[in-house]
Structure formats: C-alpha cells, structure tokens
Amino acid sequence: MSAGVEVVEREFGEMALNMGPQHPSTHGVLRLVLHLSGETVLKAIPSIGYLHRGVEKLSEHLAYEQLAPVYERDDYLAPSANSLAYCLAVEKLGSIAVPRRAQWLRAFVCEWQRVASHLVWLGTLGLDLGGALGGGTTLYMYCFREREKILDFLEDLTGTRYHTNVNLIGGCRYDLDAARAAKSRALSTGIEAALPELHAMAGGNAIFGARTRGVGAISKDLALSVGVTGPVLRASGVGYDVRKAMPYDAYGELPLTIPTRSAGDALARYEVRFEEISVALALVRAIGDGLPAGPIFSRKPIKNPKATKLPAGEAYVAVESPRGELGIHLVSEGGAKPHRLKINAPSFANLQVVPHLLPGRLIADVVAILGSLDPVMGDVDR
Amino acid sequence: MPAVEVVEALRTRFSASASPLGVAVPAASLLEAARALRDAHGYRFYVLASATERSEAIDLVHAVRNLDTNDTLFVTTPLAKTALEAPSLAFVWSGAEWYEREVFDLFGIRFASHPDLRRILLPDEYQGHPLRKEFPMDTPWGYRPATPKPEAAS
Numbered sequence: 001m002s003a004g005v006e007v008v009e010r011e012f013g014e015m016a017l018n019m020g021p022q023h024p025s026t027h028g029v030l031r032l033v034l035h036l037s038g039e040t041v042l043k044a045i046p047s048i049g050y051l052h053r054g055v056e057k058l059s060e061h062l063a064y065e066q067l068a069p070v071y072e073r074d075d076y077l078a079p080s081a082n083s084l085a086y087c088l089a090v091e092k093l094g095s096i097a098v099p100r101r102a103q104w105l106r107a108f109v110c111e112w113q114r115v116a117s118h119l120v121w122l123g124t125l126g127l128d129l130g131g132a133l134g135g136g137t138t139l140y141m142y143c144f145r146e147r148e149k150i151l152d153f154l155e156d157l158t159g160t161r162y163h164t165n166v167n168l169i170g171g172c173r174y175d176l177d178a179a180r181a182a183k184s185r186a187l188s189t190g191i192e193a194a195l196p197e198l199h200a201m202a203g204g205n206a207i208f209g210a211r212t213r214g215v216g217a218i219s220k221d222l223a224l225s226v227g228v229t230g231p232v233l234r235a236s237g238v239g240y241d242v243r244k245a246m247p248y249d250a251y252g253e254l255p256l257t258i259p260t261r262s263a264g265d266a267l268a269r270y271e272v273r274f275e276e277i278s279v280a281l282a283l284v285r286a287i288g289d290g291l292p293a294g295p296i297f298s299r300k301p302i303k304n305p306k307a308t309k310l311p312a313g314e315a316y317v318a319v320e321s322p323r324g325e326l327g328i329h330l331v332s333e334g335g336a337k338p339h340r341l342k343i344n345a346p347s348f349a350n351l352q353v354v355p356h357l358l359p360g361r362l363i364a365d366v367v368a369i370l371g372s373l374d375p376v377m378g379d380v381d382r
Numbered sequence: 383m384p385a386v387e388v389v390e391a392l393r394t395r396f397s398a399s400a401s402p403l404g405v406a407v408p409a410a411s412l413l414e415a416a417r418a419l420r421d422a423h424g425y426r427f428y429v430l431a432s433a434t435e436r437s438e439a440i441d442l443v444h445a446v447r448n449l450d451t452n453d454t455l456f457v458t459t460p461l462a463k464t465a466l467e468a469p470s471l472a473f474v475w476s477g478a479e480w481y482e483r484e485v486f487d488l489f490g491i492r493f494a495s496h497p498d499l500r501r502i503l504l505p506d507e508y509q510g511h512p513l514r515k516e517f518p519m520d521t522p523w524g525y526r527p528a529t530p531k532p533e534a535a536s
Contacts, residue, residue, distance in 0.1 A: 056513060057512050057519070222476075224426045224428075224449070226475075227429060240449055313402060315403075329430070331434050340435070340513075342430065344430040352477060
C-alpha cells in the first residue's frame with residue numbers, strides 16, 4: 001500500500017438480506033428475511049407458504065379410502081409416517097382393528113424410512129457446512145449411497161422407492177417374506193457398519209464440532225413453550241418420544257431406547273439424530289426377527305371407496321416421524337368424508353424456533369442452525 | 383383421556399365444560415384459563431392450534447400437554463360466526479404465534495393482542511379464508527394479485 005492511500009472504514013448501518021426462497025441451504029422453499037449489521041444477524045423473519053397445496057381443504061372433499069396417499073406427499077422424506085398417522089386416526093374413530101402382523105410391518109417400513117430420512121439430513125448438513133468439511137459433497141455422497149440401498153430395498157418390497165403407500169385403513173398392503181427379511185437384516189448390518197465412517201466425517205471432524213458446538217442452543221423452557229418436537233426437543237433435555245409416551249402399533253412391544261442430550265445446540269441435535277439411526281436399525285432387526293404370523297388386513301376387500309363411513313366424533317393421534325410429533329386431529333360429523341382434518345406438522349413447530357435462535361449469530365451459523373433443525377418444507381406448508 | 387380433575391378445576395373458575403378431547407372454555411375467560419393451565423396445572427408444552435367450523439359457530443382449538451402426566455388437553459372455544467375474535471395465547475405459549483396466524487389465515491379468526499397477525503401460508507393480498515365451508519373448491523375468488531397486470535407494450 002502506498003503512503004498516500006488512506007483506508008476508511010464506513011458504518012453502513014442495518015441491511016435486509018433475502019435468503020431464499022431458492023437458497024440451497026434452506027432445504028426447500030423457505031425464505032428468511034435477515035436484518036444484518038455487517039455479518040451479524042439482528043433479526044430474522046421467516047416467510048413460509050411457498051409450497052402450500054391446501055391439503056387440509058382437499059381432505060374435506062375426498063373419501064376416507066382415497067386420502068392416505070395424499071398425506072404421503074406432505075413430508076416427502078418420510079412418507080409412511082404421514083399416512084400412518086392418518087390411518088391410525090381413522091381406525092381410532094371408527095374402532096377398526098388392525099392385525100398384529102400388519103402393525104409390525106407398518107413400524108418396519110416407518111423405521112426404514114427414518115434411517116433414510118436421517119441419512120438425507122446428514123448428507124445435506126454436510127452440504128450446508130460446505131467448505132468446512134472438504135467441500136461437503138463427500139459426506140453427502142456417502143450418505144446417499146447408503147440411502148439408495150434402502151430405497152432399492154423398499155422398491156423390492158413395495159414396488160415404489162419413495163411413496164410406498166404401504167398403510168391401509170385396517171392393515172397394510174405388502175407382506176414381508178423370508179427372503180426379503182434376510183435381505184433387510186443384511187442391509188441393516190451393512191449400514192450399521194458404515195456408520196463409524198460417516199461419524200468420522202461429520203461429528204468426528206474438528207471443524208464440524210467448531211461450527212456446531214454452542215450454536216443455536218435451545219433452552220428447555222424455550223423448547224417447551226414453542227413446542228418443538230422430535231430430535232430437537234430431545235436434544236434440549238426433554239426425553240419425550242411419541243413412540244414411548246403414546247405407543248401406537250407395535251411400538252409397545254419393541255425394545256426402544258431414546259437418545260437424549262441436554263446441551264440443546266446444533267451438535268446435540270446432530271448426536272441425537274445420529275444415535276437414532278442405530279436405534280432404528282436395531283428396531284428393524286427386532287421386527288424382522290420377531291414378526292408375528294397372521295393376516296395383514298382386517299377388513300373385507302374395498303370395492304367402493306366411498307362406502308366407508310365414520311361415526312360423528314373427533315380423535316387426535318400422533319406418531320413419531322423422523323422430524324417429531326406428527327399429529328392428525330380428525331373431526332367427523334358422520335359420512336364418507338372428514339368434516340375437518342388438521343395436520344400438526346413437526347417441521348412447522350420446529351421452524352418456529354428460528355426467530356428465537358438467529359439474532360446475534362453470523363450468517364454462516366444460519367445454515368448450520370437450519371440444517372440441524374431438519375425442516376421439510378412440504379411438511380411445513382402442507 | 384383428559385385429566386378429570388383439571389376439567390373440574392376449570393369448570394368452577396372459568397365456567398368451562400367438558401368436551402370430547404378435553405375442555406370447552408368461553409372466549410372471555412380463555413386467556414386466564416390458559417395461564418392457569420400453564421402455571422397451576424403444569425401444561426407447559428404447546429402442541430397445536432386449529433379450528434373446526436360447525437353449523438352456527440367456529441370452534442377454536444388449542445392443544446397443550448403436561449409432560450409429567452403425559453396428558454394432552456384440547457381447549458375448545460366456540461366463537462359465533464358474527465364475532466370471530468379470541469384473545470391471543472402467544473404470550474402464554476410462544477408456540478401459539480404461528481399456529482394462530484395459520485388459523486387467522488385459513489379461517490379468518492382475529493386474535494386480540496397477537497404480536498404479528500399476518501397471513502402465514504397464503505399471500506398477503508389473498509382474498510377470503512379457504513378452510514371456511516362457504517369457500518368453494520372451484521372458486522371464482524381464487525388467488526388474484528392486488529395490482530392488475532401491466533399491459534403489453536404496443
């Protein structure tokens with residue numbers, strides 16, 4: 001620098017930055033209006049609704065039998081949990097029995113999708129943290145390689161990689177034979193063996209720890225008041241899991257451990273989710289080994305989907321989706337269509353904590369915090 | 383099942399009555415009842431807000447949970463269709479903020495002293511409240527931008 005040049009630092013004041021709705025780190029179409037001072041966030045205003053499809057209005061115009069596949073499109077990373085919550089609500093209101101084998105099979109598919117969903121979360125978290133993890137694409141590719149095997153297995157079992165449509169009111173659609181059970185067991189041990197490698201790339205990486213430790217800490221009081229659910233709640237020291245608190249389907253009979261942390265930061269959320277992968281794999285093995293014999297559908301074959309009617313009344317049923325408590329509040333006034341159906345989406349509740357977390361953090365922390373909350377915008381906007 | 387003694391306690395103080403999934407509380411005493419639920423009865427976890435349209439009223443629904451007793455209580459508040467206003471619970475459970483915005487967006491219920499009562503899922507200039515039963519599916523009132531399209535340059 002020559003002697004005649006003077007460096008002047010200017011104070012530019014507050015700047016509003018639109019992050020999204022097409023920002024890759026927002027896991028979909030989330031828009032954040034960030035008020036910045038330099039690189040520090042002063043205020044964050046999330047704007048959602050870009051993926052609103054009016055599913056709740058549509059529910060009031062379709063027959064009960066037609067609706068389960070619709071909800072699989074809500075949370076597209078764990079489709080079966082959505083239709084399972086719906087089927088459970090209809091079964092509760094209509095007092096429809098579900099054969100024991102079908103209950104186990106539903107849990108089986110949900111747990112496989114939990115592993116697949118957590119692998120997507122881990123891979124995209126690697127992308128979010130990007131440069132810190134050597135480009136991030138390595139972790140992403142390794143996670144998606146394992147996830148691809150799960151999708152191939154689900155395609156073999158149900159004919160569909162993704163929206164398996166396995167849940168029916170009163171049972172499930174596809175049965176597990178001995179050959180596929182053996183395949184499932186081999187696959188689960190294979191993925192279990194790959195986990196240390198994934199952990200070495202993420203949680204075992206010193207830069208990963210520095211980017212997530214103490215970042216976006218949610219206190220227990222804030223977690224309860226906002227009503228965050230799932231791994232986000234369990235990382236804040238509340239060991240609440242719907243599978244344990246309100247067991248549905250086979251979960252009352254299965255061995256279930258609930259990973260919990262008390263720090264509440266992004267690293268704690270990473271640790272809880274990562275341990276949940278192992279827990280889900282253990283559940284898959286337990287279901288494959290102990291699957292009871294019997295029928296998988298309790299009702300007569302459905303000839304006219306509009307003939308299914310429910311008595312007047314209301315019911316609330318929740319399941320533990322990979323993102324947390326996914327509840328269906330179903331109100332019937334008698335008839336073949338729901339009078340009102342409210343989907344309580346876990347991503348909606350978890351995203352609501354964002355304006356509480358971002359002020360005072362740097363822009364680089366915004367993507368780490370969002371990635372650790374794991375929102376799915378199809379679930380938020382419905 | 384709703385905790386019977388909680389419903390009984392609310393009945394005398396806030397003129398509440400039992401409802402299928404919990405308790406029905408009139409709008410006038412909703413805010414006080416919510417504070418009592420959180421502070422005296424341990425319902426510290428916020429679950430959801432929703433609404434259900436009945437023939438003559440719209441039922442506003444809040445669900446809260448006591449994690450110690452693992453009890454989820456649905457607090458229903460019937461609102462006459464001519465007076466769709468209820469007190470906001472966003473200062474009791476901050477989770478109510480977005481859920482109440484959603485109910486406002488889709489049902490048109492206004493929440494008194496809500497910190498930020500704007501539409502949340504639909505665009506700000508949207509007309510009507512789509513989850514009302516009178517809102518038809520083949521609507522002529524669908525999304526219309528507030529400003530007309532600029533005419534093509536000739």
